Structures are given as C-alpha cells and as structure tokens.
Amino acid sequence: METETVTIENRGDFAQWAIERARAIVGEQGGNLAIASRDMDEKAIAESGNALGAAIAEALLEVFDVLVPELDE
Secondary structure: OOOOOOOOOOHHHHHHHHHHHHHHHHHHHHHHHHHHHHHOOHHHHHHHHHHHHHHHHHHHHHHHHHHOOOOOO
16 A cells, blocks of 8 residues: 555544545455455455454554654653
C-alpha cells in the first residue's frame, strides 16, 4: 500500500480522511470476507474478518500516533 501524507486542520478534514481510509480498507480486505461468506467457509470468514479488523486498528493507530503529542518520560 502506498503511503500518503495528509494535512488535517479541522474535524471536516479528519472526517473526509476517515471516510476515504475506510473505503480503501474495505476495498482491500472486504473482498476476501465476501468470498469467504459466499462459500460459507467459517475458517476463511474468521481469518478475513480478523484481517479487516487489524487493518482498521492499524489505520486508527497511525492517526492517533500523529494526533497525540509524544509524552515526555
């Protein structure tokens, strides 16, 4: 996946980024989940669902890491 820098200056910018990122994640991971569901393959459904969840969590952590200032120890 290609890394892109986005400047978020307000809530509207963040909302737009979140929508676009969610679409990309579903586009990348959702197809496998749909195929597994169609085939009723429980193991593949679980694996695809976990991959989708991991991609969502990773995206949220990426944003959280840059929005929250680093804490001094």
